Amino acid sequence: MAEVGTGLNPAGKLGKGWKISPSIVIPSGETFTLADIQSSGIIRHIWITTLEEELRSYIIRFYWDDNETPSVECPLGDFFASGLRTIGQIDSLPVCVNPKRAFNCYWLMPFKKSCRIEIENRSDEDLITYYQIDYTEEPVPEDSLYFHANFNRINPLPSKEVYWIADKIEGVGRYVGTYMTWGVNNSGWWGEGEMKAYIDDDKEYPTICGTGTEDYFCGSYNFEKFDRHEYQEFSTAYSGMPVIEYPDGVYSSQMRFSMYRWHISDPILFKSSLKISIQALGWTNWHKDQSKREYLPLQDDLSSVAFWYQNLTDKPLRPLPADELLQIN
Structure with a gap:
């Protein structure tokens, strides 16, 4: 039972057991261990919140079974499908973001010996954050697969190059989701690019080839509203575009989009390797x-x-990427 913490003064007259340590302070430049579990089990839910806006300054990492190499390494906001400064409501199965800035994930994360989670x-x-990690201690089958997540950013994408969402994953597994932020550096429509999944022995041609960026994120026809020529934000169980940032005519000069696509009912299975790319493609002109x-x-x-x-x-x-390449201006 905590006797010191960020709530010590408000709880001074109430004493032990009355919200003495509801949050933690992570000093600048330091790493804090959120969980250190020495058993087999499954992470079932994570809730975390902070009022800080620069969420790409906080890196979350997961280590499974005493492995010194993290299986998850990602800016905090992007891990919860919230990579832009604007935070929007997300109503999906594995990730929920609720008022005001409550980040939740429900990815099942089994481990056989141990689990360590750090920020x-x-x-x-200094970072003030509140968090809760819910898990069960239980036997985990030997053939259970481990949860992974990895971040990438390219700004700007070189001309005529594809963007690699997943670059040479090696092993046996299943791909379960993509989160993207898309900052538009041109005027006009930006989402004609195809998503491609190169599975196992694929080389020149992928096993899966999509028809357009908005199609991959389960939208269509430029994400436009049903009744007028405007973008439509949306958030559903498996896909969404919950946040659109518009130019303000002064300092916010570019449009930015936040999108997720969960492959829960339609995982991409692989036996030896997987690569996933997407093209950034627009129009030089539009003609009927x-x-x-x-x-x-x-x-x-x-x-x-x-x-x-x-x-x-x-x-x-x-x-x-280097720290200066993580931030969104």
């Missing part, structure tokens, strides 16, 4: 006559989190 504070200020239309490769600001389960290996995740 690194890379900001110049399709024979006169031309695609325009875009140089947009793209970031993503890939979510998947696989057997546990010592292979390191793709490194995070």
Whole structure:
């Protein structure tokens, strides 16, 4: 039972047991261990909140079964499908974001020996955060796969290059979700690019090839509203675009979109390797006559989190970008 903490003064007259330590303070430049579980079990729910806006300054990591290599390494907000400064309501199965800034995830995360969850504070200020991790201690089958998540960002994407959401995952597993922020650096429509999944022995041609960016995120026709020529925000069990940031005519100069696509009912299974890419593609011109239309490769600001389960290996995740390349201006 806590006797000291951030609530010590308000609870002074009430004493032990009266919300003495509801939150933690992570000093600038330090790493705090949220959970250190020495048993087999399953993480079933994580709730965390903070009023800080620069969520890419806080890195969350998960380590399974005494492995020194993290299986999850990701900015805090992006892990909860909230990579932009604007936080929106998310009503999906594995991730919920509720008022005011309550980040929840329900990904099942089994472990056979141990689990360690950490947050690194890379900001110049101390971080105050509240959190709760719910788990069960229970036997875990030997063939259980481990939860993984990895972040990437390219700004700007070089012309005529594809963006890699997942770059050479190796092992046996299933891909279960994509989260992306998309900063548009051109005017006009930006979502003609195809998502492609290269499974196992695929080389030149992928097993899965989509039809457009908004189609991959389970929308269609530019994410437009049913009755007028405007973008439509949405959040559903398996897909959503919960946040759109619009230019303000002064300092916020670009449009930005926050999108998720969970492959829970339709996982992408792989036996040896997986790579997933998406194209940034718009139009040089738009003409009613399709024979006169031309695609325009875009140089947009793209970031993503890939979510998947696989057997546990010592292979390191793709490194995070440098601190200055994480932030969204």
